[in-house]
Amino acid sequence: MVSSNNAPESKGFVSPTVNDTNAQATDGSSGAAPTRSVAATAAPSADSAPEIIAESPRAASPVHSEKLAANLNVKGKAGHAVIDQRQTIPTTGKRRHTTKWEYITFCLFYFSLNGAPIGNNGGGLRQALVNMKYPDGYLTWGGEYIPINAMLLRVQGVMFAAQLVTLMILGPYADYGNWRPWIMIVGQVLLYICQFSLCGISQPDQWEAAQALFVVGSLAANVVNSFYAATFPSIVRDLPKLIESEERVKAGTESPENHSKLDEYERAKLYNLNNMTGSYVVAVVYAIAVGMIAGIGYTTNEQKITSFRAALGYFGFMTVAFTVPFFILHKHRPGQQLPSGTGWLTAGPKQVWSAAKSAKKLKQVMLYLLAYFLLNETWGTYWAVTGIIQNDVIHYSPLMLNAFSLTADLCGGTGHLLLLILQKRFRFSVKQGVMFGAVMTLIPQLWGGIGRFTTKVGFHNEWEFWLVQAWNITTAAWGGYNVTMISEVVPGPKSYMFFALFNCVGKTSGFVGPFITAAIIQADGGKNNGAYWFLLGTGLLGLLTLYFVDTDQAKIDSAACEFSFLI
Template sequence: MSPQQPPPDELFIDPFKVKGTIDPTTEIGRHVLSQPPATRLELWSYYLYYNGNNGYNMFSFLPTLLQMMAQKGGFDPTKPDRPPCSLALSNDAPCNVPWPGTDGIPVVSMIMYATAISFAAQFLLFITFGSLADYGRYNQYILIAATLISCAAQMLPVLFINDDDGSSWYGMMILSIVANVAYGVTLVLYCAAFPILSDNLPIVRSVRANPAISVEETQTVIEKWRNHVSALSTTFSNIGFLIISAVFLAVSFIPWTQGPFLNEDHQFGNTPLYYFVASAACAGFLLVNAIPYFLFRPMGRRGPPLPPNEHHLTIGWKSVIKALSDGVNAISSMQTYIQNDITSFSATQTVVQGFITAITSIIGCLMFLVLAKRYNVSTKTNLMIIVVATGIVPIWGCFGIGFSNFGIRTNWELWVLSVWSGLFTGPIWAWQQTLLGELCPKGQENLFFSLFGLTSRSSYWIGASAIAAVTQQTANAYYGWPIIAALFVVATILLCFVDMDAAKLEMLHLDIQRELANTTSMRRRSKKGSENTSSNTEDDDEVIKMELVENRSEPSEEEEHRSIFLNHTCQ
């Protein structure tokens, strides 16, 4: 009995309410049944993982700790006696830290160099070891290890809690690099899991296994549910962001008498201790939210075996493709640094603005999800809108080079930036990973999402290095905005030339070619085995498989649909 599925264009449809069963006697049915179906527990634990791994600590508390400790341990290069820097800085006040091969570099340059180092490390890890997560059962094991390392790196800053003079800023820099690398790895592996999870929702499996549904209709259903899972997972990330913001907003107002204080307000949020406690708490929040996903993810979730004559350490390098540049991480780094400068490390204002960003991020994700599911706006169109809107931020920041009262220079602009970033920066993660999910070959999701990691994190080491070099020469953080703006211009232009229909057709060609290659390889192995011995069980199994293929006189309905689709498209 063919499964019956509800209309796929309803916004809040239950993907687990599907009638009927999948026919295991058909080739397409066996292919769909090769993966275990997604369960409610797996889906909700997947959302919960992103709720904990929301990135708040990576973009707020950790960089603030690094900047604060560096400025404590820094010096004013414009004065002969090189006095220590003050935490109550104006935007243009110089503050350098010791750096190998130089007489000191600005704090913002150090932060950008550290960011570049972490992204360069991710580049090497993703390309060299990215395929480990694609083949066999390595994905879950690597994700568990990366999550634990990320938690440890976020907790360990408490070791520097008594560092009053900032002399251990370099240790904080190392922890930040490790935390960023581990965080990047967790996001890549997490995002790579969503196409497989989405494609194995019962409602999607029923469509994929139904030979009466055309390839075009099947792809439409797959795309919509990938949008659904991606958007909701990002929404849950923003909910976690909102929870952290709300909790530490309340904690920041606790009256406090024991200094030192970062400004005149004697509240817990204006002490260095607040940031150390917050960082450790974020690590605990991540760990608690991550455990259910590791418990409820089916053990049957695995990739294909490694191709013959390939090695995990080399296959990634053979599969490298040119990636888009992305300036979103650059915006986050610059925004955090400038925000701390303008507010003199005011935790209260920073957390309130983070709270606003979290709320508007949830609104933004749901808004674009409605556009996609209710009004059939394509993934590429949504992403174009989001990228162009986000690109306004670095252009806005460029005005800060020549103006002292505009160009993300004032407090009121920080409030506007919080709203704008929430509406568009949050959704950009969901829709760019959905776009890649539609274009990555089956069985190579982790490798291609590693390349996505290169676009949004690892490839940014070039931009971060350029920003660090420019700010090192100018001692002005605002000169980094033109570089970020250029990254967005390049990304937007390249995105315009992405032909989704042609790319999907190419993916279909690759799937067919892979099936033909597997069939040919199987035939050769079975023939060789039958010639050598007839007692070998594995060879007998291969012979039986090939006899079934060879004895099939007519192509399956799925193959006919594919043939019709290819002929129609080529014409």
């Protein structure tokens, strides 16, 4: 998976690659201090790339830069804009190279984001307990007598609303200073606590405690997920090969278009590596979990609960093992300086206001934000509905649940491996990758919708859930490229705020979708499959919106956009 390059640490790390034609030597050319304008020439260092690189705060010759940009094609202007954004706003420190082990542990960390820590077994435990408590399938919740599945979807909506508020508060501040890794650390520790606490839940009367721990743990996991995603562009852009490419563009020995292609490819490669590594590692861990659950037993209610608790403890330990190394090795990279006359309390709201005023200049960001909202509405709620139906069909079997997850991760990992190979061979764009992935996510919606009219297909049979896990080989493209697409369109200096915004929008869809589908299910007499038609229509609208997003124009717009009070 990852190169075993043993080059000295001081020369940085060339990211993992399979005979990458764009890979560059790591020694030399990265010691120069970037300036505001990519047209300003910087002399490379003679021998090696130091781990820390100074950056000058402002432009030296913007007029020359603008003349150079005017003579470039759209791809060239986009590459020019990617570099120019780095010097838009002064930072709090010096640039740090991404090292080999930082890159490796960043990939391994993805294990925690893959649903294994709390999503599957924690969700399965709370659903099993509430069904044991209310065997007729109905309960009083929020003053209403409703189906259990409708209640579970409403709780999903409440959980996503809490995530929305949390991310809206944290996101605007995370671009300042170098404290943002602590958001991930605190969130991950909270997830550890909830995982291990669920191991102590064993009685049906404790279903509300299980639900509370599941909600808090899922909230923590999603906050970590958001800021993990916001971290990956800096991991890529601080690779020595990317730094050296920037310097060659500034020196006039490489075209901005080539740099733009290299930057796009490396970002797509890393996120596919993350997904592939996470999927294969989780598959191995799930294989062990399946054997452990088979040994405990899973036929009686008592055995099911014991198996879920054992799995939660096992996955909790593995989550610690796969995430702590990254926290140790992760560089606390510099963020933006606080604007003159702005304190910490007002910096977040002022940044949000500045971004809001700039929204009309960032049309491509807004367009992808809409597409992202609609497609996440479809895909996230699809899994919520399908997961509930799946648990009913397999009678909350922890063995089957973990076997399904094993299959999904093996197929998903294989899908990401194929994408890595195909993208290296054909160099298709991130937008093309995310378009393909979006189309593949809509096919299961249609399949589920057909189940409204027949019980032969449409998620009424166990074999269909094996099939939907295997379908991950195609939907891997959505998982691998939808986050990379965010980094294609948002302004680089404001990545944490915009990633938080996109995550908020994703969670808003998770808030809206479950409530709408719960209402559809309730109005349809408890029949789940009617909800898929709403999801399919929403997804088709999102796909149409995605088609019109122009990533090159997004980069140009981001470089031209001035967050005036911060500069």
